[in-house]
Amino acid sequence: MTSNSYDVIVAGVGAMGSAACWHLAQRGLRVLGLERFDLGHGMGSSHGLTRIIRLAYFEGSKYVPIVQRAHELWQKTGEQAGLKLLHVTGSLDLAPAGSGQVESSLQSCLDHGLEHEQLDGQEIARRFPGFSLPSGHIGLWQPGGGFVASEKAIFAHVGLAQSRGAEIRTNEPMLDWSPTADGGVTVRTARGTYSAGRLVITSGGWITDAVPALARTVTTVRQAIGWFTTRKPELYREGVFPVFILTVEEGNFYGFPLYEHPGFKLGGPHFGREPMDPREDDRTPSPRQVELIRACLARYLPDAAGEPLTLKGCLYSVTPDEDFIIDSVPGVPQAVFASCCSGHGFKFASAIGEILADLSDSGRSRFDLAPFSLARFAA
Template sequence: MTSHSYDVIVAGVGAMGSAACWHLAKRGLKVLGLERFDLGHAMGSSHGLNRIIRLAYFEGSHYVPIVRRAHELWRTTGDEAGMKLLHVTGSIDLAPEGAGPVESSLQSCLDHGLVHERLDGREIARRFPAFQLPEGHVGLWQPDGGFVASEKAIYAHVGLAQARGAEIRTGEPMLDWAPTAQGGVVVRTERGTYSAGRLVITSGGWIADAVPALASKVSTVRQAIGWFTTRRPELFREGAFPVFILSVEEGAFYGFPLYEHPGFKLGGPHFGREPMDPRDDDRTPSPRQVALIRECLRRYIPDAAGDPLTLKGCVYTVSPDEDFIIDAVPGVPQAVFASCCSGHGFKFASAIGEILADLSTSGQSAFDLTPFSLDRLAA
């Protein structure tokens, strides 16, 4: 067994943890990142080539300042790493008029001065003929939206962190941890015991193992994504087709232009998420989930309704109100965590990494984190 000392230990090196490692390391701190799987693995919620970034945010206007910072950081981090992480395609929210999502996205644009357009069904069909929407659907177009290359983002953050001296250990999950009388922490793995002044916990579906206060507050579910054969790929190429959220009677689906895969990527539906234990190694989407996705394609995006080329599942860690939880472990201010991002967190990872670095070094953030406190979920 080995024993080493660090300034900060990061438990979980996925989207959030890799970003935290980078922001901590570039501040000159001695950082250890512990990851239970391989780097860029497909057992959590950060794989699948890309993830949407939306600035028009129907989940709440309070998210917009953080996602704007994330948008900026994805660009600058990509530049520093020599990778293109941020792809600006424009984003569109599509829903029946008056149903809520388009109106909430519009409000977030008005609150924060985001460039946007409200589109009726005729204009949606003219700009994006791949959609065949029901009568009464409208759209909220925001030209700054797009997607982030998900695995590349993790590789970029880790590579930059390592270049600043961070140590990243894969295949080495944190087994347990404890605060010390000196105000630090001790972390134990199968390979050794490590001490640090601060601990950052970003372990996704395994978060409740490290933060028992979350055990009754969060759940884990399997979400399905797939890539499907297109009949007219020219309609879906990057530059001609946006990222989108589509709300229809079957649920809320999300999709992308073609990117590094011959198939058209669609995920969802929102209500089709199925409970799962992250310790179960099977990530295969259920037949029910696949059938819902294929029915959405058949009805609303028929030129992408071909045979599936790739099907994957991912783990969402969901809070009761589906807002994030970013806080210190109760009674242990030297240990902070971010998880329970409820399936809409990846886009924020670059900024949340910075937030976690701020909380670990100063105990404060430039952003109002009150909406994401653990206390809001107190019974």
């Protein structure tokens, strides 16, 4: 094997790609990870300190087995890296009774035997006085939910992968790739040409450059997150306040207890995302997005509705049905990809890295990936 030859090349070392590098490297494979920016950059969808992990999943019960495995792996990976990656705070889905979100989360709990509790408005107010919810809102409490320290998680995966011999090259994006006659791949960057038996593509908002078959399916959008001055931090500290998904007339919002930042973090509105070309350098949230977040805080979390301390934008790649795509490139089984996670993918990254390693090794996964096939979008 030459110096430019690898068992597997991973294109994109963010949430999914860093996990794939670790799972591949610990199997004794020679791994090259290529990242277009610095490690832990703010141009994609993994920055901003934290990402929610929920076991009760209103997006569909099909996700629950994978997120359960991800939960296990976040704990294990943190222990191996000597970092606390998984913070179990409990999670709340909050929505008007009958709107479907809480009911769907409840169904996923019933389908998979997840510990949960249904809460009415009075009980939500008693347990979590940081909320001021409209009459008629109900909640589903899931004690196993929490958040993952997202940037630390990427660093942990990369460090562990490097400890097993993986090479990680930053500021070196994959320019193009092609299959070879012997069933491998050739990858070209501005710095050189590399060969490998397999290719894993986890390039997020840039996925259509590497997998043109996705061009008519995937769109990229900007999502806003912000950290705001908190008048009563004792209401929102970790150990007292949960992670949550809140459905109100202004949209769907998500938030966290205080963590490594003096401000209260709120993101959204989920369906107020704005189209964005990933090649744009500016990730600043639009005034409209910031106004909607501040309106949500003022009405429903008034003691966290102070002035903004930090505002950021995230780049999401979105599918029409908002479900993931995990598959091989059409006609090229040695090239697999995972992306287009529509703004709810980070929590799964530890498990999806393992899935990609399994697909690269054997072409199979322990999970049913049929719901995440690209073929579902075939005309």
